[in-house]
Amino acid sequence: MSAAKVQVYRNLRNGTFTVRHVVSGVRVDRPEVWLGDARFEVSHAGRLLALREGRRTLHACVVGILLEAPPLGARCDLRVNYHPEHETDFTTAEGRSVHEAKLVHMVDGRVFIPREERWL
Numbered sequence: 461m462s463a464a465k466v467q468v469y470r471n472l473r474n475g476t477f478t479v480r481h482v483v484s485g486v487r488v489d490r491p492e493v494w495l496g497d498a499r500f501e502v503s504h505a506g507r508l509l510a511l512r513e514g515r516r517t518l519h520a521c522v523v524g525i526l527l528e529a530p531p532l533g534a535r536c537d538l539r540v541n542y543h544p545e546h547e548t549d550f551t552t553a554e555g556r557s558v559h560e561a562k563l564v565h566m567v568d569g570r571v572f573i574p575r576e577e578r579w580l
Contacts, residue, residue, distance in 0.1 A: 468493055469521040470569060477566050479526065493566040496531075498524030500540070500550040500558050507544045520550070522564055522571065536565035536572035 465482045476489040499522070506519025520542050540558050542550045549557040550571075561573040 466526045494527040495524030495564040498564040540571045
């Protein structure tokens with residue numbers, strides 16, 4: 461799946477990340493994922509359904525280009541969270557909404573991006 465556009469979401473059943481190839485639909489579970497040119501997507505209708513029914517649904521993911529290894533000098537140290545009960549988007553600890561990032565590192569059930577000053 462090298463250099464392929466993928467959709468990634470956290471698999472709550474086994475603690476890994478599920479990587480779904482956008483074109484073929486093939487799914488693979490991975491403990492660690494690196495993405496380039498990523499978009500953070502939330503289905504607001506799916507979020508409202510989850511809140512209304514009080515159960516978890518797959519309605520948030522990160523879409524980007526799958527990288528087989530981290531780029532040289534890559535440093536993703538800003539954690540990104542998504543809590544459907546509190547936010548409508550992915551956010552940083554400072555409360556800033558995150559919609560896209562040049563680089564994303566997913567590991568240990570957490571998502572990280574480079575700090576904004578490194579984006580410039």
